[in-house]
Amino acid sequence: MTGELIIEGKKVWKIYESEAGPVEALRGIDVHITKGEMVAIMGPSGCGKTTFLNCFSGLDDVTKGTVRVEGTDIHAMNDNKKSEYRARRMGFVFQSYNLLPVLSAVENVELPLLVSGVPPKAARARALRWLEELGLKGRERHRPLALSGGQQQRVTLARALVGDPAIVWADEPTGNLDGENSRQVMELLRGLNKAHDQTFIVVTHDAEVAKSCDRVLRMRDGNLLPPG
């Protein structure tokens, strides 16, 4: 593995407390991901894929271990710093889109830019450009519920990429899409990865999706399986 290290996890543990006792979702895993890589995290349901995404992106705390993103221990940051870091350097794509239903497509896309402090006019221009790039010209003013599933996922992609993030986290990005739409979305992700040299971490259980990635990390019971 060569190139600039962008994500580094050492002995990362995540233990949830539940009524039935502690649940070890991540069991001391070590991870190294380099800049510009497109990595798939695969594994059966309940293996800890989403926990991996949450803990390594800073959405959730880890129980033990360290996660360094772009050389910085993300869990050493306070909540505000983490929020600011996510706003500037990360983008997210979720299976259920998580678009704000009361905002239009363009408003949803420009929101992370506004959070980062980009002036509204510039934010709107960039959001429109991304929507056009993703084939949503003419749909900018539509609210999410007026768009199809594939269109909603493309709005989500635009929202994730509009801030030119260093890392894009995608949790089952094709989970709600049919075969054709899945293929289109993955082609899009792959193209953007190549074009912008951004790092993509794609959580999926779909082998076809994993095939489009540079590398596949397989998980089982909170552990990363050895390559191969």
Added chain:
Amino acid sequence: MMDAIHVFHLGARGVADLFTSPTGLLLVLLAIVLLFSAILALRDRITLKIGFRNFVRGRRRTIVLLLGLLVGTAIISSSLVVGDTVASLSTHFVYITDGNVHEAVYASQAGGYAPLPLSFFTDLNRSLEGQPHVAGVSPLLISIGTLSGLDHESGIPQTGMNLIGTDGNSSGALGPFTTTSGGRLSGPAPGTVLLDPTAAQALDAHTGDHLLLSLGPRAETNVTVLGLVQADARGGFQDNGEGDVFLSLADAQALTGALGSVNYIAVTNSGGAQGGIQYTSTVMSAIDTALPSIEAGFPNGTLPSGIADHNVLQDDVSSAENSASQLTTLFLVIGLFSIVSGSILVVGIFVLLSEERRGQMGVARAVGMTRWQLIKSYYFEGLAYSLGSALLGTFLGVGVAFLLVLVLVNLVAPSTSSQAVLASFTVLPSSLLTAYVTGFLLTLTTVVFTVAYVSRLNIVRAIRSLPEPPLSRRSYLRIGILGAGILAIGLLLVRFGLPTSQDIGYVELGSSIAILGAGLLAAAFVPNRYAFSAVGVLLIVFWGYYPLRERLFGTGHPGSIFVLFVEGIFLILAAILVYLFNADLVMQGLSRLLSRKPRQVPVVMVAFSYPYHKPFRTAMTLSIFAMVLFTIVAIASIGSGISANLEGTMTAQSGGFTMAGFSDTPIGNLPGTIHNNSTLAPEIGTAVAFLSAHGAVEMASKKGPVGFSSQIAAAPLGVPSWEDFYSANQYNFTATESGMSAAQVWRTLETNASVAVVSGDFGAAGDFSFGPSRPAVTLGTVLNITVPGAQAVLPVHVIGILSETILSVILINPGSMESTLGTNQSALFLVTTAPGADPQHVIYDLKRAFLPYGLQLIDFQQTLDSSLQFLLSFLDLLEIFVALGLIVGIAAIGILALRAIVERRSEIGMIRAMGFRRRQVLIAFLTEYSFLSLLGIAIGTALGLLLTYTLSQSVGGFLSFSVPWVSLALIVGLSYGLTLLATGGPSYRGSRIPPAEALRYSE
């Protein structure tokens, strides 16, 4: 202490009330609803199970919903219980002032009762002796409000007292007197008197004091105070506020000159004061039978005409109960805004619930559940909420009523002990049932209608959470047809209401309905924004710009307090329509204003997007806040307007004079006597003696000629300047003929024999009573006046209506008074004290100087101060009462906040993932709720002030427009503070949800 509280008066009457309408009807309705529900539940247990489980699903939410729903019932309950207690207190005072007099036999004459020979009493007593329900018959000689007295020891005079001559031997049925030290007396001995607490206090008299009593210049006697008696059924008998003086029958006959006579024969039924009421009709029948034969035994001309028996206690109790019922109505009408707010909240809650469960409803329908079953499941849930909230509301209302009664009694009768208030606090079972059943049915009916509406869902759209499509052209056509129908109804109300209605409210209601209908009709042809914005603006102009209504419908229409309710509802509806159909413009403006810093932009965007895209929720919250604030601000600003106009009111009411005087016996030359009195002369600046008499007045009305009695007066001409009313008075007018100035009106009155000026209470303007008994006198009204002994009727037409209402007089030309009506006596006076003179001392000196004439004096300043103080305190009480409605507003916004953290959980996760800080999430939520509550508060405040402004224009006189800044700041601060309190917790919790957890969540 608790022993004194009779919270439940479960007497026979209370139980009987349960089965008489309307309570009985409500009970039947309740039984039908419960029976229907039981049948539904037995036939379809699955919907019962779904409904009940939804009810108990979230404890916190269930509690908040119950709190929100109970307010309507609490308002009804407290209004009814206040009525019960005031009725109980009023009847308590009736039992004191009527004593044990169930029926009375007398003949009325001008100013009192005509004398009857004592033998008439003896004959009547004998005739009723065998009657089983008659406990006794008592001879009395009564003169109301005519007795003057001077306590030689204290030197203090009092006029206008009641003289009550009583025979201790034959008036035993009236009960014994109880002295202030607890002793019992059967009656005063000759040469002595008993004083009730009012008279004793006014004269500063004590047992053993010597009094000079006077009933006119030639009727005076000296007596000794035998004792001071308690104001119970015997000692409080006939009290009219100036005091009772009890004399022996012989002394009373001597003082009045009615030797060997009585003038009032009191009949006491068996069973005690309250228990004897049931025999009233039986005893009255017996008296009716006896009277003709007794009268026949007297030679012609020895008896006055018109001797009759009168129902005393029963009628007075009914009258007291009616007054209490009017108070209940006032509280209910004032509380209507809160009741309507409560109903809007019920609709809102069930719409929110249905939105929350839209997916479930779609799936349920998809797997075979019928729409009727869906309605039933909500029905059972609504039934549980209705039963629970009505029960809680009913008992909360009792607590509220208790606090209201405490304050109210303190206002009306400050001397009433708290023990007496507690003892009189009455909760009739019928009132509790009425409140419970009304609240329950109101809630349930609202639930049923709401659920019937929301259950019309498209299964696919519900399951896939797709938005509803816009209305079709056909739907707009239907709306247009509906609008045309509503427009027609409104126009019919105006067309037929204007000429016939006694209440302008129907006409104004019709006009508003017509505007609304026109808007719906227009919506079929033009964009909604234009149609409904126009409706809103037109309604605001119609209700807020009084000259328009005056121009359309003219003046002089009586209105009831209900008009204020109609006005409030339409104004709020109008403001909300204008906002809803122009919300985008408001949002853009506000967003620009609040987005000065780039980092504020996303917060503002998220905060405002929900109110904009959820118009129903926004309208619900806005209307609830607006209604509650509207009533609170209107009441506060009315109070402020009255206070601000105190000086103007004083001038308007006093005309620049210090006091008004009324004498029982005409005083020949009051100004001359004052001039020649070395004590009085330096104390008095001006003294006007009117030619005056009590007259009968007839005027035309829609239902034919109507008669009423009134004081008629005329200020003499050609008198010295310090006696000249025309140059001294500063009275102003609310209306004058042809816009004449005050000076022109007075000059016309001096010279024109056929004109009159009337006090403000004769005019319609400002009359918001529950229905004037006398038609309104307006400019140009012709009054036909006559007085006792006059040979002719004097027709006059009204050229001016004064602002003044205390004198309640019709002023006419002095020449007409003397020549046509033949009156040249003076019993009405206006006095101005000299600079530096103490009005109270002047009152004592004047009363002392004119004691034989029974001169009573009203100090304008003191009268206004006490009445305004009462009015302002009563308005404060109403303000507190309507502030109860704030609970609805707080519950509404609290429910929205609780709902938001559930509904938007994954969105919170998403915006946190994209970089929103916790603080930004919190600020976004708080900005949203602040926007909703502050906009509602602003609408309510602005419209409440607008209402007061239009009122000040329409009623004029005592009410000016004044913004109560301090009160407003307190009201707004309290409302907004409570909003933050209700939403702060859920918003904070929402902002603290870890993003990963929020993203995992699904409802």
